[in-house]
Amino acid sequence: MPEVEVPLEKWTGKVNEVRLGGNGRQAVVVGGEATFPFLQFEGAIPNRPAVAIEVLDVQPTGWPSQLAAAWGNVLADPALWAKKAAEYGADIIALRLKSAHPEEGDTGAEEAKKTVDKVLAAMDLPLIVLGPEVAEKDNIVLVAASEAARGQRIALGNCEEKNYRTIGAACIADGHVAIAKTPIEINLAKQLNILLCDLGVSPESILMDPTTGALGYGLEYTYSVMERLRLACLTGDGMTSMPMICTVGEESWRQKESKSDIEVPATWGELEQRALIWEEMTASTLLNAGADIVVLRHPKTVEAIKATIDKLMG
Amino acid sequence: MALTGIEIYKFLPKTNCKKCGFPTCLAFAMKVSQKGVDITVCPDLSPEAKEALEAAGRPPIRLVTIGGDKRKIEVGNEVVMFRHEKTFYHPTGLMVRIKDSAPAEAIAKVAGEVAGYSVERVGMELALDGLALENESKDAATFVACVEAVKSKADLPLVLMSSDPAAMGAALEKAADGKPLIYAATKDNWDKMAELALKHGCPLAVHEAAGLGELAQLVEQINGAGIEDIVIDPGAHGFAQSLATLTQLRRLALKKSFRPLGYPIITFPGESSDTVEAEAVLAAQHVAKYAGIVVLDHFSPSMAYPLLTLRLNIYTDPQKPIQLTPKIYEIGAPKPDSPVCVTTNFSLTYFSIAGELESSGYPSWLLVADTEGLSVLTAWAAGKFDAEKIAKTVKDFNIAESISHRSLIIPGRVAVLRGELEEELPDWKIMVGPPEAMDIGGYLKKMWSA
Amino acid sequence: MSRFIATSAIQGAHAVFNEAEQLLAQAMEKLGPDTPVAFPNTAYYLPVIYSFTGHKVERLKDMAWPLEHARALLPPVPQDNLWLPYLGETLDSGVATLFAEEMIEGIRFALGEQPEVRNGFTYNGPIDDVQMRSWGIQMVDGRMPGFAALVGVAKSNEVAVKIVRELQSKGQLIFLCGNVNGRSIVDQLLEEGVELGYDTFTVPFGSDTISAVYALGYAARAAISFGNVAPGDFRQILLYNKFRCFAFVLALGQVDDLKYATAAGAISYGFPVMADTVIPNILPTGITQYEHVISLPFDDIPGKDDLERAERLVQRCIEVRGIKVKIAKVPIPVAYGPAFEGEVVRRDNLQAEFGGKGGLCFEWLTMKDMDEVEDGKFTVVGGDLDAFEEGAKVPLGIVVEVSGRKMQKDFEPVLERQIHHFINGAEGIQHIGQRDIAWLRFSKSAVAKGFRLKHLGDILHANFHNQFGAIVDKIQVTLHTDKAKVQELIEQARVVYQERNVRIAGLTDEAVDTYYSCTLCQSFAPNHVCIINPERVGLCGAYNWLDCRAAFEISPRGPNQPVPKGKVIDERLGEWEGVNQFVYEHSGMNVERFTIYSLMDSPMTTCGCCECVMVIIPEANGVMIISRDDYSMTPCGMTFTTLMGTVGGGMQTPGMMGHGKYYLLSKQFIPVQGGIKRVVWMSQNLKEELGEELKEICAAAGEPDLLDKIADASIATTVEELLPFLEEKGHPAPSMESLI
Known part of the structure; x- marks a missing residue:
């Protein structure tokens, strides 16, 4: 019988371990992988990827009916929603402060603080707080959220090149984790990590978000950037060694494939299953590219992806 | 170490005879160095050169063709572990399994549906690649009947699945012209299956789940029988095991040039899945992580469409992004007073803008100019997205006919084109949109009135 | 260190220390040692003491230790007849002073005497x-x-x-x-x-x-x-x-x-x-x-x-x-932003123009010493926009004087080139050209809204601070409209432009010990690294060595990093240890060797946005160069697009290389292969665009008629057509040393 010796790579680096929560809340540690995703035959994978459920601080508008129906009344109240999400098996709650967007209510620091307080009180999972993605408003509401959650080690996102200083500073001051978002470019991702570290954020307090788009909407860019980031990390580049978070639900459910049953070709198939597979496939593909946290929207996807992660972790 | 184009060129006859289909020996050599064409295509290669080059140039994973002249797929011949290193060349073949014990109507229905299924995405027609017919009945006649029924409904590449060489032989009598994949040679039947493969000139799948060593041994035996067109089935089930096994196989082929396992892999994700969604997700993993052929146990458009989309994504050449067909794209159901935006035909640019327009609440006309797949700034810098090109796009597609206004929104990144565009399109009001797609919704809210 | 200051500071430290010591003794007696001491609403105790020593002062008695610590830091007061280097002592006494002061404030809080009324x-x-x-x-x-x-x-x-x-x-x-x-x-x-x-x-x-x-x-x-x-x-x-x-x-x-x-x-x-x-x-x-x-x-x-x-x-x-100034909004009476960059000011809306055909206009950015520049000073010499009749064509000189601790003479042209882009952002103002061919047009509406020449100063001031703050600390702008003065200054400016041209021309690979990298394109060509040396521009044509150097100063974490050449491995090939190491590390360990002077031996990789591709034609013992604007078939049997498919993506492909078009004019144009004399075929548009300069290069290479001996698509698109042409013209390449 021919001798088969599977080539093992001798990686010199590993992903940083980042803890969220703790201090009275449940703690989730992500990262720590010493090889490519789920290749346990080659290196240690001390922590399973975590599943976060996205919660909005305003009743979502324009959500497809099956997604809205899956949550029902709790959509009107982020605290109830978060509680329900915890029941549905979330490891982490990702609270999006959408109401702070100038066109979604333009709420400010006070409201953000109240919402964060309320959501933190409603459940004991670790929290991620995401701003409305308008730099000036992100700065206001994320700083308020940071203060409200002082000591709870939440993650704050997103730091981008134009506002990483403010959010990074808030993370340092209040002991939180910064989410660094850069699209489709490994060097930009690395540069932002370096800038955050220069600012004083410790490498163990940074997550990277390389998300670009869902399945069919640029997924391959995210996929390859993530593989490249992981490769750089494993070959010893400390500035690409941050665990990765992907906002899968948000990207998936905004696309026509997940929303529309009319005016689409029959070959797209039945909407309900198509939409679920869309979110699940986006999530599983990015997990295979190295995602450490996937942020999801539909409870059924959460169930399916948790089961997939169980299987992948063996 | 792969040879460079120049090194290969030195071995060539340097006659520029064009018999290989390339205009010069150098062009041919360059293509060979990228493993885009086999060195044996050169008819005038000296034996010494041939030997030297074949050793260096032989693909680490064999390219295997399934199917006859009309419809066939090629799988294998991959050269990298990660698509960013070069590209994944040969998209995973996606097939649907039909069991011969199913009722005849059911067989005909699935065969017809799979054969007829085709979905359009970014100007490309995506379709499934074939059918796998399984001799679940263990009865040769039933198997043959199934093969014939399917052939009458579907002109697709086939996988014939039976462990019984007699049943396989009978089926091949009917189907060999379509060069189906024979599934599968095992350690119990390999000699007979090999005979069939040789006789009919069909590729042969080799199934051995006991271990990679055992699989390699069986492959070597079959190689010994004179068969090279092989697809391997390591019998890896489930998410973790198949990921590990398929990764190891790809590494053995690429990094160790381990010949006995340098073949495309076939998987059956449905066998370890409880739900259709789970099967789809596992199939997706196999597409991304190293399967040559994936045989599904279910077919529905709602699982096929995402899976085909994923395959398109993963097998897109990272250095040659998907280009959109330049034309007018309707986002939502635009009316004559809806906004008109213009952008480039780089797929990612299109997707981000189409996505934002889609969720903006403003149905819109999106004019896509031919910039050879370059993004806005790159195309502008390369002179492929200038005022002239935009004006030509506006005129050629005659968007004016569909709208009641004359306002054109150009990307904020090419604001510099406004003045020139006003000259090119004197009847139009040129509006400068935001530099980031993300801000389109807000921009329309603030600025748009027809 | 000043003896006077040292003495004063040490005396002051002793005095305030004594005050603290006495006050503490009194307070301990009056209030008791367990009396709480705290600044309100802080978790950092007495923060100077806490941060320096980690010691937490929560009660009066907790001050005993820091008091002794401060005492130990106090140096003796300098004697008139003894001279010592005082810096260390002075700083120590400064710290002792802060400790004493903080304790005094703490005691005052304990006594209820703070905050002060x-x-x-x-x-x-x-x-x-x-x-x-x-x-x-x-x-x-x-x-x-x-x-x-x-x-x-x-x-x-x-x-x-x-x-x-x-x-x-x-x-x-x-x-x-x-x-x-x-x-x-x-x-x-x-x-x-x-x-x-x-x-x-x-x-x-x-x-x-x-x-x-x-x-x-x-x-x-x-x-x-x-x-x-x-x-x-x-x-x-x-x-x-x-x-x-x-x-x-x-x-x-x-x-x-x-x-x-x-x-x-x-x-x-x-x-x-x-x-x-x-x-x-x-x-x-x-x-x-x-x-x-x-x-x-x-x-x-x-x-x-x-x-x-x-x-x-x-x-x-x-x-x-060393505080950097940022200006949130450009303070001008018209809108400002990238959306106005493409705006054209047409004749019927023209208030005044400067430069253009027959006009006189220049812009000149020059570096000065820190004390020669007054930040934000804008001076208009001569009439302003509202002083001219409608549609007037007036001379204009824009003189920008900058200073900065990190400013270098070589950055002048890099910054000067930004003027075009900055000014164009203003609504109703159009800017074309640069140096002494600058041309500005001001619309009636902008002038009606109050735009004056001074505002050009505001625009430049704000933008240079915001975008180039890393190298520029102060900016002052003078705008001349007086014809005689403009005439005089333009002559001076032209001398400088010429000096800069000479400087660029004289900037050789040999003269520097550091090259620069560009990894901008790694988004799609992950293993590609551009190495930019003074005599080769980036292959996209957009960055030269000076640009990269400035870009590095501005964004030290950006894509343009210095690459020290390190020890020379092969002078002729242009191979250095430092460059090899940098390229190896930044190409995902894919490119192990890298030479800058050879097309055949470990040449530079190509991303995908190069202006030209060079490829050997072995039959002619020469190379051909195709520009990206040229769609024609070429004698190597490949079009530009096919060539890009082969050479692009960061793979080293000996015999092929992407490059910028101005590389053709470099003295270090593939020197290992014999330079310009190797070129047997070239895209027509390159011949046209670079014609005059190319002729000089050919002449310098001893082949004044070389350009006529180089084929293009109108002459040959196959090797069979090319070879007889070369022979007929007597092209030098076929008889040169064999390429392969």
Whole structure:
């Protein structure tokens, strides 16, 4: 019988371990992988990827009916929603402060603080707080959220090149984790990590978000950037060694494939299953590219992806 | 170490005879160095050169063709572990399994549906690649009947699945012209299956789940029988095991040039899945992580469409992004007073803008100019997205006919084109949109009135 | 170190230490050793003591240890007859002073004497933690450049107000304390009705010098909160403040011993001290980023009145601390933004134009010394926009003078090229060209809205600060419309342009020891690294060596990194150890060797955006060059697109290489292969575009007619067509040394 010796790579680096929560809340540690995703035959994978459920601080508008129906009344109240999400098996709650967007209510620091307080009180999972993605408003509401959650080690996102200083500073001051978002470019991702570290954020307090788009909407860019980031990390580049978070639900459910049953070709198939597979496939593909946290929207996807992660972790 | 184009060129006859289909020996050599064409295509290669080059140039994973002249797929011949290193060349073949014990109507229905299924995405027609017919009945006649029924409904590449060489032989009598994949040679039947493969000139799948060593041994035996067109089935089930096994196989082929396992892999994700969604997700993993052929146990458009989309994504050449067909794209159901935006035909640019327009609440006309797949700034810098090109796009597609206004929104990144565009399109009001797609919704809210 | 300052500071330290010691003894007796001591709303105890030593003062008795610690730091007062290097002692006494001052304030709190109330006004006392974090974030993210501690009393109320307003306009946080003979800047501001408090970024700590310690307490807490510095790690606390906290002390009025002592404490934090009176300067840098102590006697400051002197005083303080100015909004009366870049000002809307056909217009950016440039000074010499008749064509000279600690002469052209882009952002103003072919058009509506030439200064000032703050500290702009003057200046400018041309031409690979990288394209060509040497532009044509050098100064973490050449491996091939190592590390370990002078041996890789591709034609023993604008078939049997498919993506492909079109004019054009004489085929558009310059290059290579011997697509698109042409013309390549 021919001798088969599977080539093992001798990686010199590993992903940083980042803890969220703790201090009275449940703690989730992500990262720590010493090889490519789920290749346990080659290196240690001390922590399973975590599943976060996205919660909005305003009743979502324009959500497809099956997604809205899956949550029902709790959509009107982020605290109830978060509680329900915890029941549905979330490891982490990702609270999006959408109401702070100038066109979604333009709420400010006070409201953000109240919402964060309320959501933190409603459940004991670790929290991620995401701003409305308008730099000036992100700065206001994320700083308020940071203060409200002082000591709870939440993650704050997103730091981008134009506002990483403010959010990074808030993370340092209040002991939180910064989410660094850069699209489709490994060097930009690395540069932002370096800038955050220069600012004083410790490498163990940074997550990277390389998300670009869902399945069919640029997924391959995210996929390859993530593989490249992981490769750089494993070959010893400390500035690409941050665990990765992907906002899968948000990207998936905004696309026509997940929303529309009319005016689409029959070959797209039945909407309900198509939409679920869309979110699940986006999530599983990015997990295979190295995602450490996937942020999801539909409870059924959460169930399916948790089961997939169980299987992948063996 | 792969040879460079120049090194290969030195071995060539340097006659520029064009018999290989390339205009010069150098062009041919360059293509060979990228493993885009086999060195044996050169008819005038000296034996010494041939030997030297074949050793260096032989693909680490064999390219295997399934199917006859009309419809066939090629799988294998991959050269990298990660698509960013070069590209994944040969998209995973996606097939649907039909069991011969199913009722005849059911067989005909699935065969017809799979054969007829085709979905359009970014100007490309995506379709499934074939059918796998399984001799679940263990009865040769039933198997043959199934093969014939399917052939009458579907002109697709086939996988014939039976462990019984007699049943396989009978089926091949009917189907060999379509060069189906024979599934599968095992350690119990390999000699007979090999005979069939040789006789009919069909590729042969080799199934051995006991271990990679055992699989390699069986492959070597079959190689010994004179068969090279092989697809391997390591019998890896489930998410973790198949990921590990398929990764190891790809590494053995690429990094160790381990010949006995340098073949495309076939998987059956449905066998370890409880739900259709789970099967789809596992199939997706196999597409991304190293399967040559994936045989599904279910077919529905709602699982096929995402899976085909994923395959398109993963097998897109990272250095040659998907280009959109330049034309007018309707986002939502635009009316004559809806906004008109213009952008480039780089797929990612299109997707981000189409996505934002889609969720903006403003149905819109999106004019896509031919910039050879370059993004806005790159195309502008390369002179492929200038005022002239935009004006030509506006005129050629005659968007004016569909709208009641004359306002054109150009990307904020090419604001510099406004003045020139006003000259090119004197009847139009040129509006400068935001530099980031993300801000389109807000921009329309603030600025748009027809 | 100034003997005078050292002596004063040490004397002051002794005095305030004695005061603290006595006060502590009294308080212990009166209140008892277990009496709590705390600044309100802070988790950092007495923050200076806590941050330096990790020692927590929670009760009066907890002060015993820091008191002894301070005592140990106190050096003896210098004797008249003994000269010692005093720096260390002075800084130690400064720290002892801060300890003593902080204990005094702590005891005052225990006694209920803080915050201070004076003349009916309640001072702020220490800053609470919530406010510290809020401002801390703004200091870290750069919205707030730093803080200024004003100690003493200004020359007049008017000057006090002006200083505060100037600092506010620059976004500085202002701390106020101290007095001179019982009169304080706080009194001055209150008398003038200036609103003081957190909301206006002005914090009155107290009326005495001791309360200045609150400023250092604030800085110490910021370092712990934002610098991840552990309390007790005093070295890191001080370093954090030196490099991250842009603070300075401005002593107003007479400086007494206690102020010197307190100032010594501030200097140990890296905060420079300025005084508006005559005191000895301490210039050598080291502890602070730049100068330590600067005397700027108020009445000696140039200026037409006290207000202007106050303004300059603040400007100078900001310079000394190295604070960078950001301008949020370009202050001009028309809209400004990238959306207006493409705007055209047409004849019927033209108010005035400068330059263009037959006109006279130039722009010239030049570097000056720091004291030669007054930041934000815009001067118009000659008539302004509203002085000309409609549609007039007027001469214009735009002279931009910049200075900066990191500015270099070589950056002048890099910055000057930005003028076009900056000015074009203004609504109703169109800018074309550069140098002495600049052409500006102003629309009627812009002028009607109040746009004047001075506003060009505003535009350039704001943009250079915002985008090039890393290399530019001060900008002043002069706009000349007087014909004779423009004529005179344009001649000077032309000399400079010519000098720059010569400089660029003379910039050789040999003359520098560092090349630059460009990894911008790794997004789609992950293993590609451009190495840009003085004699080869980036292959996209967009970056030359000087651009990269400036880009690195501006964005030290960006895609253009210095690549030290290191030890030479092969002079002829252009192979260096440093370059090899850099390329290896940044190409995902894919490219192990890299030469800059050879097409055949480990040539540079190509991303995908090169202007031209060069490929060998072995049959002709030469190379061909195709431009990306050329769609034709070529004698190598491949079109540009096919060639890109082969050479692009960061793979090393000997015999093929992407390059910028100006590389053709380089003296180091594939020297290993024999340079320009190797070129047997070239895209027509390259011949046309580079014609004259190419001819010179050919002549210099001893082949004046070479260009006519080089084929293009109109002559040959196959090898079979090419070879006879070369033979007929007598092209040198076929008889040169064999390429392969």
